Amino acid sequence: MTSIYPADELSRFDRQARRYLTGGLGALAVCLAGCAAVCTQVRPLTAGTCFMIVIGLNTLGGWAMILLVGLGYRDARAECRHLRHLGNGNETEEAAGRLRTDAHAAAIPGGITVLGVRLESEDGPAVRLRVNARKRALLPPDGALVRVSSRKGYITAFEVLHEAD
Amino acid sequence: MKLIKRIFRLTPMLITWAMLGVLFWGFVFTRITDTDRAHKIVLCVDAQVPGAAELETRMTGLARDPIRLVRVLPFSYAMMDASTLTDADLLIVRDTNLERYADWFAPWPERLSTAGRFWARDGVPCGLLIHTAGHADDLSAYIDYAQPPQDGDADYYLCIGAHSLHTGENDAKNADDIGIFYAEWLAGLTGAVLK
Numbered sequence: 001m002t003s004i005y006p007a008d009e010l011s012r013f014d015r016q017a018r019r020y021l022t023g024g025l026g027a028l029a030v031c032l033a034g035c036a037a038v039c040t041q042v043r044p045l046t047a048g049t050c051f052m053i054v055i056g057l058n059t060l061g062g063w064a065m066i067l068l069v070g071l072g073y074r075d076a077r078a079e080c081r082h083l084r085h086l087g088n089g090n091e092t093e094e095a096a097g098r099l100r101t102d103a104h105a106a107a108i109p110g111g112i113t114v115l116g117v118r119l120e121s122e123d124g125p126a127v128r129l130r131v132n133a134r135k136r137a138l139l140p141p142d143g144a145l146v147r148v149s150s151r152k153g154y155i156t157a158f159e160v161l162h163e164a165d
Numbered sequence: 166m167k168l169i170k171r172i173f174r175l176t177p178m179l180i181t182w183a184m185l186g187v188l189f190w191g192f193v194f195t196r197i198t199d200t201d202r203a204h205k206i207v208l209c210v211d212a213q214v215p216g217a218a219e220l221e222t223r224m225t226g227l228a229r230d231p232i233r234l235v236r237v238l239p240f241s242y243a244m245m246d247a248s249t250l251t252d253a254d255l256l257i258v259r260d261t262n263l264e265r266y267a268d269w270f271a272p273w274p275e276r277l278s279t280a281g282r283f284w285a286r287d288g289v290p291c292g293l294l295i296h297t298a299g300h301a302d303d304l305s306a307y308i309d310y311a312q313p314p315q316d317g318d319a320d321y322y323l324c325i326g327a328h329s330l331h332t333g334e335n336d337a338k339n340a341d342d343i344g345i346f347y348a349e350w351l352a353g354l355t356g357a358v359l360k
Binding site: 035039042043044045047048050051054055058059062063066067070071 | 168171172175178179182183186187189190191193194197198218219221222225234
């Protein structure tokens with residue numbers, strides 16, 4: 001079986017989240033320090049220019065923080081939460097069948113984006129599972145006969161039994 | 166495409182941050198560049214003042230205790246804060262508006278009203294002629310007397326604010342007469358005769 005979650009993935013996302021948070025807050029802190037420095041140089045003749053510089057710096061720092069935290073940090077935190085969720089408990093299930101993935105992914109609010117997966121077998125009902133949308137590319141194309149290992153409804157490892165026709 | 170969509174979803178937060186920044190730093194700059202009436206001289210001009218910052222710098226350079234700064238504001242500033250006009254230390258007023266704003270003027274000190282052309286109210290000199298239509302003077306470098314354009318150039322008078330804290334003769338409680346000092350300085354700049 002090929003695992004789709006490398007062993008160091010949780011620590012990697014943890015580090016990534018910290019980097020995004022530090023980067024965002026750092027950018028904001030640097031820009032606000034710049035604003036404070038400009039404020040000390042305000043004179044009647046330069047007040048207008050200083051004000052524009054301060055507004056520019058404040059906006060730049062704030063936007064950098066919002067984008068880094070709102071995009072990078074939140075994603076990394078969501079992946080961490082997902083990995084911790086999978087890591088709590090060892091009950092692993094196995095299933096086999098022809099792989100069919102849903103056309104559209106669904107984003108869990110504040111969490112990762114998941115894709116619905118069906119494993120269709122000829123001698124029983126289809127098994128419904130989910131897979132982290134970011135990991136879809138690791139799975140074989142639709143139609144392949146696979147055996148998968150899952151935890152809490154999420155595919156964690158797979159083995160291709162027969163390629164898609 | 167997905168990234169653009171996600172950034173678009175953050176747009177309200179980005180706009181809110183920018184707006185809050187303008188409000189916050191506007192407040193901070195007001196605190197930095199302004200002070201209370203007891204420590205500043207306010208000159209209000211009944212015309213556009215494109216050189217306000219330069220004139221403020223020049224006048225602030227002359228300041229002495231307790232004055233820390235001088236503010237030069239056009240009358241249109243009253244849209245932001247009407248009390249700034251009524252509490253002004255000095256006013257430069259268009260001749261056609263003198264009657265309209267007459268309640269804001271204090272009489273000129275007697276020692277200074279013996280020479281020069283004055284506008285008088287009930288026989289009391291309240292405004293010193295400092296700009297004659299069509300003539301340029303040192304103050305014309307800072308004040309655009311021909312604004313608004315539909316009214317054209319006109320005569321302008323320098324008046325002392327009735328509620329000023331810096332014109333000793335207005336109010337016996339006030340110790341300083343720095344407002345009068347600045348009035349004399351402005352009159353000297355324009356060539357108006359005072360003594």
